[in-house]
Amino acid sequence: MEYRKGIIALLVILTTGCSGTRRVADEGAVEPPAAQEVETVTLTGFKATGNEPFWAIEIEFGNVLRFTSLTEDYPEFTFPVTEPERVDGLSVVKYSARTYNAETVMEISREECTDTMKGTRFPYRVDVSLKRTRDEDYTIFSGCGQYLGTYRLNDIWVLEKIDGKPVEIPESRKMPTMEVDLAGRTISGYGGCNRYHGRAELVNNLLVTGSLMSTKMACTDTQDIENIFFSALSGKTLKFSIAEGVLTVSDGETELVFNRMK
Secondary structure, three states: OHHHHHHHHHHHHHHHHHHHHHHHHHHHHOOOOOHHHOOOOOOEEEEEEEOOOOEEEEEEOOOEEEEEEOOOOOOEEEEEOOOOEEEOOOOEEEEEEEOOOEEEEEEEEOOOEEOOOOOOEEOEEEEEEEEEOOOOOOEEEEEEEEEOHHHHHOOEEEEEEEOOEEOOOOOOOOOOEEEEEOOOOEEEEEOOOOEEEEEEEEEOOEEEEOOOEEOOOOOOOOHHHHHHHHHHHOOOEEEEEEEOOEEEEEOOOOEEEEEEOO
């Protein structure tokens, strides 16, 4: 009996050891997952508030747009989130939505906005037009807003540094930019010579990009910087962080530092 127990214990140890060794070996051989193979992260993405009267609106991307206020006529309304209409890239983004009892048009404009009560500064001005079904005219609510969490990436960014070194561009050229549109799942901008665009989306708090397409102008004075810039963004899984209007992006080899476009 003791002999049989010893044999069983030895088999358990060997089986466990082989399983652990095989798992580690497999992990080392696995390629980073492609965007379509990983569940996309869904987060509450935007919030705006205003005063006199106090009101607030939140967008949970892929789900709802919710408006609340301290007015008797417009206490709370919830709308399904629709595809946004874009004017001049991300300079103005417009959402239109309707339910059985109300309709709204919300415009998010890329311009600095100051809260009239607290003096807090926000990167976006927000105008909400709201009308109940029985109303003839819209009531306008104006205030300030910002993207939240990972969705703060949704903006226009100006390249400042590559691997810690300031980017120097001739005065005749504009600085390279990156415009991230998470709702449209695109990335676009200017490389220092050529315009570019491509697919991009958030996957597990990483920015996953497709191959970039660009115009084909030749610019000898900015070509080296543009080549590095495009190479760091094209077809990559990028880690990023945002702090005080500064965005840092890295593919593990090249680090890009951007400032939010003013």
